[in-house]
Every structure is written in structure tokens, then in C-alpha cells.
Amino acid sequence: MSSSAIESALLRFKSSIPSNVDLVAVSKTKPNEDILQAYNAGQRIFGENKIQDLVLKQETLPKDIEWHFIGHLQTNKVKYIAPFVSLIHAIDSIKLLREVNKRAKQNDRTINCLLQVKIAQEDAKFGIYPDELESFITNNEVNSLSNISINGLMGMASNTEDKVQVKNEFSQLLLLYNRIKNLNPTFQILSMGMSGDYKLAIDEGSNMIRVGSSIFGARNYSK
Numbered sequence: 751m752s753s754s755a756i757e758s759a760l761l762r763f764k765s766s767i768p769s770n771v772d773l774v775a776v777s778k779t780k781p782n783e784d785i786l787q788a789y790n791a792g793q794r795i796f797g798e799n800k801i802q803d804l805v806l807k808q809e810t811l812p813k814d815i816e817w818h819f820i821g822h823l824q825t826n827k828v829k830y831i832a833p834f835v836s837l838i839h840a841i842d843s844i845k846l847l848r849e850v851n852k853r854a855k856q857n858d859r860t861i862n863c864l865l866q867v868k869i870a871q872e873d874a875k876f877g878i879y880p881d882e883l884e885s886f887i888t889n890n891e892v893n894s895l896s897n898i899s900i901n902g903l904m905g906m907a908s909n910t911e912d913k914v915q916v917k918n919e920f921s922q923l924l925l926l927y928n929r930i931k932n933l934n935p936t937f938q939i940l941s942m943g944m945s946g947d948y949k950l951a952i953d954e955g956s957n958m959i960r961v962g963s964s965i966f967g968a969r970n971y972s973k
């Protein structure tokens with residue numbers, strides 16, 4: 751997309767969503783020039799799903815950007831993003847949380863995290879199973895980790911045209927979120943919805959959407 755196209759797509763997109771919904775501009779595969787166009791239009795939260803790309807972009811782009819890691823995170827890569835990452839969306843194991851806590855401590859900070867819940871029917875999607883969420887949240891070790899903050903849940907709906915199914919998956923996540931939020935006031939973020947399903951997600955209570963192609967245009971993975 752040309753530079754002005756990104757600015758106007760961003761502004762148009764922002765004006766179409768409620769003000770209580772935070773927008774994570776998913777800039778994966780996109781060059782710094784594209785990110786700067788969105789930045790110049792006021793966007794400050796960006797999401798990436800590859801560690802190397804994220805580190806390089808963080809080093810070279812304005813320091814007031816809040817970088818979210820939205821991809822599947824491998825334990826051995828946490829150290830590279832621990833100094834600066836502002837939110838990790840896809841925690842799916844205690845082992846990973848333990849490593850995030852360790853690296854956060856080394857950097858003398860607290861790292862904000864979301865737990866990814868597997869709401870989709872597809873095998874390919876990662877996440878904690880809904881019926882394992884409660885024992886995860888109440889796990890003694892999880893609660894003893896002092897350099898992480900679990901701020902909410904993240905989920906990805908099935909990649910299907912069936913809107914009823916997508917809606918049901920989002921509403922299942924909202925139910926889980928509300929149940930935990932009632933017991934845990936640090937729970938404030940429900941990250942669900944992407945370019946194809948963000949409207950359904952907002953209708954079902956999302957307050958953080960992760961949107962890439964609707965802002966930056968289609969991704970080209972062959973480059």
C-alpha cells in the first residue's frame with residue numbers, strides 16, 4: 751500500500767471501532783516505512799509474531815511504540831524481547847510463563863501477559879484448553895511468579911465463513927474472561943478479533959483487536 755493509503759486506512763479503521771477497544775496494528779512482514787506511516791497517523795501499539803523481526807523493528811523505530819508479541823513464543827527466545835516487550839498475547843504453558851518471569855526479573859521489570867485459550871475447532875491453533883484454564887490461573891507456582899502480570903485472555907476463532915460458529919467461540923471466551931475477572935481485578939484485557947472477524951469479536955465483548963491486513967494491506971509471504 752502507498753504511504754497515504756496506510757494513513758487513511760488506519761484513520762478510517764479507528765473511527766469505525768468503539769473508543770474502549772484498543773487496536774493492535776499487526777505489522778508482521780511489513781517494512782518500517784509502512785509502520786511509520788501508521789505511527790505518523792497516531793498509532794502506537796504494534797504487534798509482531800517473529801522474534802527476529804520484532805527485535806530489529808524495536809531497535810530502529812521510535813521508542814514510544816508499545817510492542818506486542820502476538821505469535822507462538824518459544825521458551826528459548828523470550829530473552830530477546832524481555833527488555834522491552836509491552837504485552838505477550840499468547841502464553842500457553844507454565845513453562846513459558848516461568849521463563850518470562852525469569853527474564854523479566856533479569857531486566858528488573860514486570861512483563862504483562864495474556865493467556866491464549868484454544869477456542870477454535872482447528873488443530874493448528876495453540877492455547878490452553880478452556881477446561882484447564884481455572885487450574886492454570888489458580889496454580890500455586892503461577893501465582894508465585896512476581897515479575898509477570900496476567901492481564902487477560904487472548905483467543906483466535908476458527909478460520910471459517912460460519913459466523914455463528916465464530917460468534918459462539920468468541921462468546922465462550924467472554925464467558926471465561928468474565929468468570930476470572932470477577933475474582934481477579936488485574937484481569938482487564940480480552941484480546942480477540944482480527945481483520946476478518948473483529949466486528950463479531952467486538953459484539954461479543956472484545957476490548958483489544960489485532961488487525962493487520964485491513965490497515966496495511968495483504969501480506970506477501972514470498973518476498
Ligand SMILES: *Cc1c(COP(=O)(O)O)cnc(C)c1O
Nearest residue numbers: 776820944945946960961962963
Ligand atoms: C496475523 C495475525 C493477526 C492479524 O491478522 P489480519 O487478518 O491481517 O488482521 C492477528 N492475530 C494474530 C495472532 C496474527 O498472527
